[in-house]
Amino acid sequence: MPSARAGEAAKLGLDPENTIYLDLKNNCRVVIKLLPEVAPKHVARIKKLAREKFYDGIIFHRVIPGFMAQTGDPTGTGFGGSKYPNLPAEFSSVPFTRGTVGMARAQDPNSANSQFFIMFADGRFLDGKYTVWGKVVKGMECVDRIAPGEPPAHPDKIVRMRVAADVDK
Template sequence: MTIDPKASYTAKLVTNKGDIEIELHAGQAPRTVNNFVFLAREGYYDGVSFHRVIADFMVQTGDPTGTGRGGPGYTFADEIARELRHDGPGVLSMANAGPNTNGSQFFITHVATPWLDGKHAVFGRVSKGMDVVNAIAQGDRIERIEVLG
């Protein structure tokens, strides 16, 4: 495992619109945070576009092909923590194509999306930069992700 589930981790998404800081929930979602941190530190997300942006819902990224169908070449099981909910803006969660199909794609919510609870693994929350999240348009890019912790 790349991370220590007992440690605190923060991710800074450096985008062409500005920076987004996210507190990662390593204790409640260690496998999911580990996957994200591993990919980020390997540069996997560098230059990747926000390929799906839906107003008053979410912004989605993490697919290097930009089609919404790409990923790292593997999938892993859902890691649903009951205490982590899609309960407001700024929730970081895994995008998937159904149960246990997590890979590299993730989204950040604009609003509460309770219908996603139990279906998508929440693994962080925006602590700074919601104005940047709200300004992101389809085609904007992640320049890099810096992980502290």
């Protein structure tokens, strides 16, 4: 049965194949425009993991008000990742502003795997040091409500994360 939100990406003028639906509690949806022209390997990884339902149920383990909300670690510790190899950095001139989605990594620039973060506010000191792979185009009010903490006492989870083309049929 088609989703009640079928065609949401198209209604926003987005390519459904390069759009992510990040569904949070209370039926709150974050729509993320993917940037394959900026970070093709990272976008491919995010889409692959979303299609494998990897992100479903994963908590936001590091949420710093005024900075960012981080998720994508199946262990919830900040040290886990997917079964796939780490990705090489794809740094760009795209700035880290409110709503920017970037890939988390360890000290090694080529250590991004599955963890990512969404910016609550501008963080231009990250420019050129972390890979940008997306931008929130709808639903920042959902991101703003993610429970804070490192880790949060009662962390919010990703209910469901999908490529829009797989939902909007």
